[in-house]
Amino acid sequence: MLIAVDGPAAAGKGTLTRKLAEHFDLARLDTGLIYRAVSLKALELGDPSDEKIAVAAAEGLSFSDLDLAGLRDEAAGNAASKVAAIPAVRDILLIFQRNFAANPPNGKKGAVLDGRDIGTVVCPEAPYKLFIDASAEVRADRRYKELQERGDEAIRSAILRDIIDRDERDRSRTVAPLEPAKDAKVLDTSDLDADAVFAAALNFISLQD
Ligand code: DC
Numbered sequence: 001m002l003i004a005v006d007g008p009a010a011a012g013k014g015t016l017t018r019k020l021a022e023h024f025d026l027a028r029l030d031t032g033l034i035y036r037a038v039s040l041k042a043l044e045l046g047d048p049s050d051e052k053i054a055v056a057a058a059e060g061l062s063f064s065d066l067d068l069a070g071l072r073d074e075a076a077g078n079a080a081s082k083v084a085a086i087p088a089v090r091d092i093l094l095i096f097q098r099n100f101a102a103n104p105p106n107g108k109k110g111a112v113l114d115g116r117d118i119g120t121v122v123c124p125e126a127p128y129k130l131f132i133d134a135s136a137e138v139r140a141d142r143r144y145k146e147l148q149e150r151g152d153e154a155i156r157s158a159i160l161r162d163i164i165d166r167d168e169r170d171r172s173r174t175v176a177p178l179e180p181a182k183d184a185k186v187l188d189t190s191d192l193d194a195d196a197v198f199a200a201a202l203n204f205i206s207l208q209d
Pocket residue numbers: 009010031032033035036077080081084085114115116117118166170
């Protein structure tokens with residue numbers, strides 16, 4: 001079983017894919033973490049927007065890097081969106097992601113991957129494709145609440161601006177831009193809570209069988 005979940009920043013992909021992985025006993029890969037890890041490793045080597053440095057960071061990536069401190073910070077998300085626009089970086093990470101989908105770890109029989117281009121580029125053959133969306137305002141509110149609950153300092157207007165900038169960068173890049181696959185089920189979650197999104201996803205998956 002292979003499930004592809006795409007969508008913009010803070011749309012709720014992580015919550016949904018955790019529930020799907022548990023429900024169907026699948027391996028889960030949050031591909032945003034890969035781009036985040038590359039951006040942090042590139043920062044250690046120098047300027048992440050320098051293609052040579054970003055490529056070296058991508059080539060050196062290992063699973064243990066997905067636990068790097070600071071990976072889930074807003075700054076890492078923004079830096080990730082920049083290295084993600086470099087085609088050579090995407091080519092290297094494509095192999096990493098396809099390997100995961102083809103050989104899910106821990107003896108799992110399938111995988112759920114979330115990101116921006118899973119249904120369009122990484123796993124276009126996936127039988128189940130979801131595109132999770134919500135208005136930028138709603139996503140900023142969710143992210144603001146999440147950061148507050150974690151005890152992190154957050155300014156809502158800055159989060160909204162970052163989300164809008166990141167959307168624009170992820171949607172307008174020339175390689176693998178953020179967009180729903182033609183055969184993806186688009187779910188606008190602006191007015192749905194996490195349980196309702198999960199129920200809608202399960203319903204869609206059952207209709208494909
Ligand atoms: O899902 P996220 O917010 O953790 O992703 C961080 C950035 O990584 C995102 O803004 C764009 C990039 N990304 C990508 O280009 N392709 C993916 N499959 C996943 C993430």
